[in-house]
Amino acid sequence: MGERAKRGRRRGPGRARSGEAATRREEILQVAARLFASRGFEATSVRDIAEAVGILSGSLYHHFATKEAMLHEILRGAEPLTRHTTQVAGADADPETRLAALAILRLKTLVADPVVFGIIYNNRTFFRERPEFDYVERAKSEGFEAVAGVLEEGIRQGLFRADLDVFLTIGTLYRLLAGAADWFTRGGFVRLERPPREYSLDEVIDYHLELIFRLVRADGRIDAPIPRAEAEALLAPLEPDQRGAQRREVRAAKNA
Numbered sequence: 001m002g003e004r005a006k007r008g009r010r011r012g013p014g015r016a017r018s019g020e021a022a023t024r025r026e027e028i029l030q031v032a033a034r035l036f037a038s039r040g041f042e043a044t045s046v047r048d049i050a051e052a053v054g055i056l057s058g059s060l061y062h063h064f065a066t067k068e069a070m071l072h073e074i075l076r077g078a079e080p081l082t083r084h085t086t087q088v089a090g091a092d093a094d095p096e097t098r099l100a101a102l103a104i105l106r107l108k109t110l111v112a113d114p115v116v117f118g119i120i121y122n123n124r125t126f127f128r129e130r131p132e133f134d135y136v137e138r139a140k141s142e143g144f145e146a147v148a149g150v151l152e153e154g155i156r157q158g159l160f161r162a163d164l165d166v167f168l169t170i171g172t173l174y175r176l177l178a179g180a181a182d183w184f185t186r187g188g189f190v191r192l193e194r195p196p197r198e199y200s201l202d203e204v205i206d207y208h209l210e211l212i213f214r215l216v217r218a219d220g221r222i223d224a225p226i227p228r229a230e231a232e233a234l235l236a237p238l239e240p241d242q243r244g245a246q247r248r249e250v251r252a253a254k255n256a
Helices: 002-039 046-053 067-089 095-112 114-122 124-129 131-156 166-186 201-216 228-235
Strands: none
Touching (some): 002 046, 002 114, 046 067, 067 095, 067 114, 067 228, 095 131, 095 166, 095 201, 095 228, 114 124, 124 131, 131 166, 166 201, 201 228
């Protein structure tokens, strides 16, 4: 009994140190992610990260072997978007419901984790040139093909315009939603005036769904109801932390 107690006392500090190391590791990742998103991966040095965390550069190597190892781990945060995109695109629902669900999923995900997706966008040339990060481009292609399949099915069923250019449409939708997420999370308004009021995420989603469906719908269907409720039901089985961001408000003070 006494010996077990001694062993237990020795393990206690070890557990504490392990917890502290895990906390410091997470702190390093959060700081590195912010710097990679704002400055770019190649422009951010290990010293930059260490200084921002408040430790010596050499101490980082107790947690990560290389700067690239940090980036690989950070990028894991983007994996659910691709997985859920393919799941929703292949769901048993009409193309309009799936397209609405895909738009909601993407916008909520970008709002929930703007830093990770900022890294992917701002460092896209780097990812294309580095073979060890080719999974980033593969994931983007997989998601693109999933959305393309939904649009093509909608065209065949007469729901979407017969002359719709799928390639250009997906690029437009991605940029539209990325801009909306950036505006919503950072208050980066196009005009310098303050917004007339606060906007909820639900309002932003509804507005952009209307724009999207006016772009893709066939003549005679422009004013048909947008299946948002059905789309949300399609997203409900996804993991709670990936179904979307917490409701936020865009305040006029952001643009003061």
